[in-house]
Amino acid sequence: MIGLIIKSTGKYSLVKVDEKIYKCLLRGNFRLDNNLSNPVVSGDKVEIELDKSQNGVITKVLERENQFIKKSLKDDKAHIIGSNIDQVLIICSLKKPYTKLIFLDKCIAAAHYNNIKPIIIFNKIDLLDSKEIQNLKIINDNYTNLGILFLExxxxxxxxxxxLNKNLRNKKTLFIGNxxxxxxxxxxxxxxxxxxxxxxxSKTGRGKQTTTFSEIFEIDSNSFIVDSPGFKNFYFYGIDKSEIKYLFNDFIExxxxxxxxxxxxxxxxxxxIKNNIGKKIWSKRYSSYLSIMGELN
Ligand SMILES: Nc1nc2c(ncn2[C@@H]2O[C@H](COP(=O)(O)OP(=O)(O)O)[C@@H](O)[C@H]2O)c(=O)[nH]1
Ligand SMILES: [Mg+2]
Ligand SMILES: [Zn+2]
Structure with a gap:
């Protein structure tokens, strides 16, 4: 049977086949891939076999259309956050917590690298005073100029x-953010x-992590969200230093x-590029680029 992984904890996965959900283990030899910290992820299409008591074993992962990866800080391996997605919603906020633009710029670059459309959300605009609303407008204008959908x-x-709802219709959307x-x-x-x-x-305005594994939620039968565990820092996996400049759309021409x-x-x-900082290139984008280049030594 072929099914869709809707949640995977590492130990077991929930696999949806038609309207039924099976709890499945991974066949042992999947653990042999040494570059991956998680061999299967929500969004994967997999082949499963059932035993008499309806327990499943995942025997094969079908080839992924795409995957969104970051480097796992635990072991420097690739951690797949989601697979087979149409777009990635990068969720930020100016306040409680403050999202650093470098985090946003890394997520955008990773989306381009994986050929996945990025969308930027700034949430919690109810918390902003008029000065902060103006600041957000500047951020909005700069990313909108890059051709990225930006929603407040x-x-x-x-x-x-x-x-937002309109933009999630008939799509598989990965949600990421601090x-x-x-x-x-x-x-x-x-x-x-x-x-x-x-x-x-209340002290830090930061959240504790409550979601520990990527998980799929259904909006309707043709629209899905993959929720992912919040992460604070984002590190690239498998992207070479010389490739970064091609992942900054504003640099290309x-x-x-x-x-x-x-x-x-x-x-x-x-x-x-340096001649255009403050002109065609937003100085904050160049700062992000420099930081990324510094990290990738
Ligand atoms: N003021 C305000 N608070 C929000 C908004 N959205 C979420 N929150 C609060 O932010 C906190 C974290 O929300 P949660 O959805 O758990 O964040 P997650 O860790 O990204 O899943 C909760 O206390 C929410 O009530 C918003 O639009 N405005
Ligand atoms: Mg959450
Ligand atoms: Zn140059």
Whole structure:
């Protein structure tokens, strides 16, 4: 039988076949892939076999259309967050917690690397004063200029939820973001699920992690969300330092005019990216680029 993994804890996976859900173990030899910290993930299509008591074993993972990966800090291996997705919703907030733009820029770059469409959400706009609303407008304009859909919402007050809903229709969407930005609250708003909400620490405004494994939620029979555990930092896996400049869409045209075609826009002379900082290139995007290049030594 072929089914869809809707949750996978490492020990076992829940596999949906038609309307039935089977609890399945992995066949032993899956653990042999040494580069992966999780051999199967929510979104995978798998082949399962059942024993007499209807317990399942996953015998094969069908080839993935795509996957969203980050480096696991535990063991430096690849950790797959979701597979077979149409788009990734990168959820941020300016306050409680503050999402660093470098986190956002890394997620966008990783989405491009994996050929997955990124969408940016800034949640919790109900918390912002007029100065902060202006700051968010600047961020919004800069990412909108990159051709990325940028939505400002408040999950608790229902602002922008309809527009978000429209963009989730007939798609498989991976939700990612720091803990506490409101992923579960948004999922409860747009699907029939009733997920546990994180109580933010009043001291730090940060969330505890309540979701520990990626899990699929259904909006309707053709629209799905893959919720993922919140993470604070994002590190690339398998992306070479020389590839980063191609994952910054705003660099693509301009860098063709750099003096050296292998220019990494660091110390090279006559670099058009550096010449355009504050002009065609937003200085914050270049800062993110520099930080990423520094991390990838
Ligand atoms: N003020 C405000 N709080 C929100 C909003 N969305 C979520 N929260 C709160 O943020 C906290 C974390 O939400 P949760 O959905 O668990 O975040 P997750 O860790 O990303 O899943 C909870 O206390 C929510 O009530 C919002 O739009 N505005
Ligand atoms: Mg959550
Ligand atoms: Zn250059």
């Amino acid at each position: 919402i408040s999950a608790t007050d229902g602002i922008g939820i309809q527009e 803990s506490g930005v409101g992923k579960s609250t948004i999922i409860n708003k747009v699907s029939k699920s009733n997920q546990k909400i994180n109580n933010l620490s 301009i860098q063709k005019e750099c003096k050296f075609n292998n220019c990494l826009h660091l110390e090279e002379p006559q670099c058009q």
